[in-house]
Amino acid sequence: MRVLSIASTGMMAQQMNVEVISNNIANINTTAFKRSRAEFQDLMYQAERRQGSQSTDSGTIVPTGVEVGLGVRPTSVNRINTTGNLTSTGNELDLAIEGRGYFNVTQPGGETVYTRAGSFKLSPEGSIVTADGYTVAPGITVPQGTREVVINRSGEVLAYVDGRNQPVNQGQLAMTVFVNDSGLEALGDNLFRATPASGEPQDGLAGQAGFGTIRQKYLESSNVNVVQEITELISAQRAYEMNAKVIEAGDQMASTMTNMR
Amino acid sequence: MENQLYIGLSRQMALRRQLDVVANNVANMNTAGFRGERTLFEAALEAGGRKPTDRIAFTIDRSTYTDLRAGAFTETGNPYDVALDGDGFLAVQSPDGVRYSRDGRLRRDADGTLVGTNGYPVLDDGRRPIVIPSDSSVISIGSDGLLSADGNVIARIAVFRFDNPQQLKQTGDLLFEPGEGMEARPAPDTRLVEGKVERSNVQGIVEIGRMMDLTRDYQAVTKMVDDGQDLLRSAINRLGKSS
Numbered sequence: 001m002r003v004l005s006i007a008s009t010g011m012m013a014q015q016m017n018v019e020v021i022s023n024n025i026a027n028i029n030t031t032a033f034k035r036s037r038a039e040f041q042d043l044m045y046q047a048e049r050r051q052g053s054q055s056t057d058s059g060t061i062v063p064t065g066v067e068v069g070l071g072v073r074p075t076s077v078n079r080i081n082t083t084g085n086l087t088s089t090g091n092e093l094d095l096a097i098e099g100r101g102y103f104n105v106t107q108p109g110g111e112t113v114y115t116r117a118g119s120f121k122l123s124p125e126g127s128i129v130t131a132d133g134y135t136v137a138p139g140i141t142v143p144q145g146t147r148e149v150v151i152n153r154s155g156e157v158l159a160y161v162d163g164r165n166q167p168v169n170q171g172q173l174a175m176t177v178f179v180n181d182s183g184l185e186a187l188g189d190n191l192f193r194a195t196p197a198s199g200e201p202q203d204g205l206a207g208q209a210g211f212g213t214i215r216q217k218y219l220e221s222s223n224v225n226v227v228q229e230i231t232e233l234i235s236a237q238r239a240y241e242m243n244a245k246v247i248e249a250g251d252q253m254a255s256t257m258t259n260m261r
Numbered sequence: 262m263e264n265q266l267y268i269g270l271s272r273q274m275a276l277r278r279q280l281d282v283v284a285n286n287v288a289n290m291n292t293a294g295f296r297g298e299r300t301l302f303e304a305a306l307e308a309g310g311r312k313p314t315d316r317i318a319f320t321i322d323r324s325t326y327t328d329l330r331a332g333a334f335t336e337t338g339n340p341y342d343v344a345l346d347g348d349g350f351l352a353v354q355s356p357d358g359v360r361y362s363r364d365g366r367l368r369r370d371a372d373g374t375l376v377g378t379n380g381y382p383v384l385d386d387g388r389r390p391i392v393i394p395s396d397s398s399v400i401s402i403g404s405d406g407l408l409s410a411d412g413n414v415i416a417r418i419a420v421f422r423f424d425n426p427q428q429l430k431q432t433g434d435l436l437f438e439p440g441e442g443m444e445a446r447p448a449p450d451t452r453l454v455e456g457k458v459e460r461s462n463v464q465g466i467v468e469i470g471r472m473m474d475l476t477r478d479y480q481a482v483t484k485m486v487d488d489g490q491d492l493l494r495s496a497i498n499r500l501g502k503s504s
Contacts, residue, residue, distance in 0.1 A: 001277070003284045010288030017291060037337070039366060039378050040292040042285070044433035048278070066300075066325050067431060068278060069285035072292055075378050075434075078368065080339045100398045179373045179395045199371035202395065210396030225338075239290040242465045246284045249476045253277065256483045 002068070003250035009071030010243035013040050016074050017236040024224045025233075032096075032116035032190060033222035034079045035229075043070040081181040084223040086215060092149050093120040093128065096220040099212025101175045104137035104203075105130055105191060112137065114176055114201075117190035119219055128157070128173075132189055137174040151216045154207035175211055176201045263493075264317050269486035271319040275302060276479045278322055283472050286463045294364030294435050295461035297328040297468075326427055332462035334454060340400050341367040341375075344459040347451030349420035350437065353381040354390060360436040361421060361429065361445065366458055369393055375408070375418075379434050385416040386447070404452040422448035 020038040027033040048066040086096045095118030097103070102114035120136055123129045127141045140157045142149055148160040155173035178184060183197030194201050206214045279300045289295040301324050334344045343365035345351070350361035353376075360381070367383060370376045375383045375391040382390035386406075393400065397410030406418040423429060423445060429437040439445060 002281045003277070006281060006284035006288055010284070010290070013288065014291065040289070041364075041378060041434045042289050042292060042295055042431070045431050047430075065430075066278070066322055067298070068281045068325070069289070069298065069431065069433070071285060072288040078366070078378075080337065082338050082340070177396075180369045180371050182368055183371060197371050199373070199395070210398055212398070223338075228336075235291060238465060239287070242287050242290065242469055243284075245469060246280075246287050246472060249472045250280060250284070252476050253280065253479050256480055257273075260483055260487060 001250050001254055002070070003253075004247055006069070006071040007243045007246040007250065009043065009073065010246070011240055013038075013072045013074055014236045014240040014243065018233065018240070020077055021229055021233050021236060025226070025229050027222055028224045028226060028229075030117075030190065030222050031119050032084060032220040033224065034081050034084075035222070035224045036077045036079050038074055039076045039078050040072050041075045043073050045069050079182045079184075079186070080223065082223050084221040086218040087221050088217060089219050090217055091119075092151075092217060093122065094118060094217055094219045095120060095151060095173075096215045096218040097175075097206070097212045098215055100177045100181075100210065101204075101206065101212040102177070102192065104174045104176055106135045106137055106139070108134070111193075112201075113187060113191045113193050114178075114184065115190050115192065116220060118214075138171060140171040140173065142170060143168065151214060153213040153215070154205060155214045172205055173214065174203060175206050176203050177211055178202070265489040266486055268317060268319055269482050269489070271321065272482045273479060275300075275320045275322045276475050276482070280472065280475050282325060283468050283475065287465065287468050287472075290461055290463045290465055290468075292435070292461050293366055293458045294332070294362060295463065296363065296431070297461070297463040298325045298431075299328055300325050327429065327431060328462060329426055330462050332460040334457040334459055336456060337458050338456055339366075340402070340456060341369070342456055342458045343367060343402055343418070344454040344457040345420065345451055346404075346454050347420075347422075347448060348426065349422045349448030349451030350445075351377070352384040352388065352419050352421055352445065353377050353379070353436070354384055355379070355381045355436060358438075359384065359388070359445075360432070360438055361423075362435050362437065363459060364435040365453075379436070384419050386419040388419070389416075391416040391418065402453055402455045404454065406453050418453065420448045420451045420453070421445035422451065 017038045020036050024035045045067040097116055102116055105113050105115050120128050128136045142159050145162045146159045150158045157170040158167035159170050160167050179199035183195055184192035185195050187193055204211050282298050282300050286297040300322050302320055302322050353360050366378050367375055373393045373395050385391050393410050400410050402408050408415050428440045432438050
């Protein structure tokens with residue numbers, strides 16, 4: 001029976017919807033996390049009678065045909081790249097990007113990946129690294145005896161060293177923008193990798209045209225909105241239940257049929 | 262006598278197909294921009310009795326039609342999402358030609374082209390794809406469809422309407438194909454609402470109610486056919502006694 005397969009596509013779709021929502025909720029406190037949205041489309045339609053065909057009995061043209069849709073399919077899990085709220089942390093190596101752009105992170109293999117989670121640390125050698133210890137490009141080192149690190153809006157790292165009044169410029173953080181942020185591949189650990197869908201990485205510096213600026217001592221919160229997620233969750237759950245009911249109805253019809261004498 | 266069996270059968274087939282349509286509506290309850298379908302039935306009269314006036318009615322499902330009422334809008338906050346307030350459709354360039362859609366979940370692809378969920382370009386009022394410069398950061402879409410990047414107007418997202426939208430054919434993927442001779446006209450009365458998405462117009466409870474009706478109808482028809490068979494059987498047994 002067609003109804004059983006149609007309703008099961010609905011159940012599978014809603015199950016995936018719940019999975020995406022649960023990942024959003026799980027990451028509600030993850031720095032710079034972007035919520036995802038499961039997107040669905042209707043499957044093809046089976047035309048049992050084409051519109052515009054001639055009706056046999058009266059010779060008139062049928063204005064609308066008989067078409068039966070075959071269910072639903074997930075098309076994409078789309079990352080919604082709106083900026084999260086900035087929260088003040090007071091920590092001088094916490095950086096938030098206001099506007100577009102990603103920090104570049106060099107992985108141990110030499111590959112460059114991208115992140116907006118700017119909760120950076122100092123390595124034992126004094127270089128700026130991510131929470132996992134990966135170097136933040138271009139690899140800026142803070143000298144021994146630094147009292148204070150100031151990172152300005154364009155990403156220049158200035159170190160105030162003991163015994164000197166003038167800050168020492170240690171370099172400028174690299175930044176990259178993508179035409180289609182949603183096309184980046186999520187690697188986990190707040191990291192992303194460029195893909196053909198995201199467009200070529202466009203390297204630059206904070207504050208240039210089309211690039212965001214850097215806010216020191218702030219972190220970007222996740223853009224997950226609890227109320228929205230819970231609402232979506234309820235809606236997905238109800239849709240799941242209703243699809244299950246449709247399967248039940250289809251089954252009942254089938255059993256009515258088998259019980260006929 | 263056997264007519265009863267065939268009339269019952271025609272009704273059962275129609276009901277099963279109607280349940281398929283309900284199932285598709287429910288499956289797409291959370292599909293943005295989806296339009297539910299309805300079925301129309303008709304009685305087909307055929308000469309079946311001894312007198313010309315003794316006619317029998319079979320059920321045929323004449324057509325399905327699309328419920329074109331708008332769905333509710335929900336806020337998504339995503340600047341590329343648009344909901345259409347009015348009877349217009351967005352035009353997208355699919356490989357098979359221009360198709361129309363109410364699905365306003367838009368995005369930029371790797372080249373900066375504005376595309377829908379299928380990856381097909383959304384067309385402007387000159388039926389050309391819309392390319393957003395790669396260095397633009399703030400995108401806004403006005404209610405008249407004017408798309409601006411960093412304050413500069415780039416293009417106008419086209420919105421079309423049809424005089425007889427019921428003749429649009431659903432092809433899946435949330436696309437509508439215009440039938441022969443159908444003309445897409447500009448829809449100046451349809452407003453674009455930025456940052457929102459139009460939900461499916463399927464009302465779950467209504468569909469479940471319809472589904473319950475269907476199952477009961479189905480049981481009733483089955484009972485009728487059963488009773489008819491009983492009648493026939495006892496008639497054969499009684500009338501056919503030879504002793």
